[in-house]
Amino acid sequence: QVQLQESGPGLVKPSETLSLTCTVSGGSISSYYWTWIRQPPGKGLEWIGYIFDSGSTNYNPSLKSRVTISLDTSKNQFSLKLSSVTAADTAVYYCARDFPQYYDMDVWGKGTTVTVSS
């Protein structure tokens, strides 16, 4: 079955760019929205955005100016870049598969913790 695995630095300095990658195994990249979601410590889930297999993207308006999601189909990976980070960006970051026909984020990675601190 499809599995997702997040990877990237666990510590990022303020004002720098957070970069994470999600590797998709056991399935195809085609026909899904590949999504990033985050959860600050002790708080709720926040949808960051997605990229479709065509390369089209959609971002949370509150993060749009700082977010880029990209796709590398040759490696079955998609990536998140979040620029100009502050302590408020400290969170567990999840990647997920969003199944558009069913309106279901049906497969999630285990999540990776990113701390923003100098």
Next chain:
Amino acid sequence: QTVVTQEPSFSVSPGGTVTLTCGLSSGSVSTSYHPSWYQQTPGQAPRTLIYNTNSRSSGVPDRFSGSILGNKAALTITGAQADDESDYYCVLYMDSGIRVFGGGTKLTVL
């Protein structure tokens, strides 16, 4: 700015029935928002319980059901069990394509 509202906390007795709701700060939730519900236990990634208003995800017990009640989406747990004690999140799909999570409900079973 769209705000999706959920009860911050709820309590249910073992064997009891509880209905959690998912609303909009302005307007009504309908099937057009395709509400979905996720369960999250501490340290774990969320898992789908209900998608597209009332479709139960594979392997989810039938004591979980989704619906629209009045102007909100609803998740009903019938015959609550101790291991239902979790955080529950709804998500709405907007016309623009963006998804918006509710703030989550912490359910206690006692």
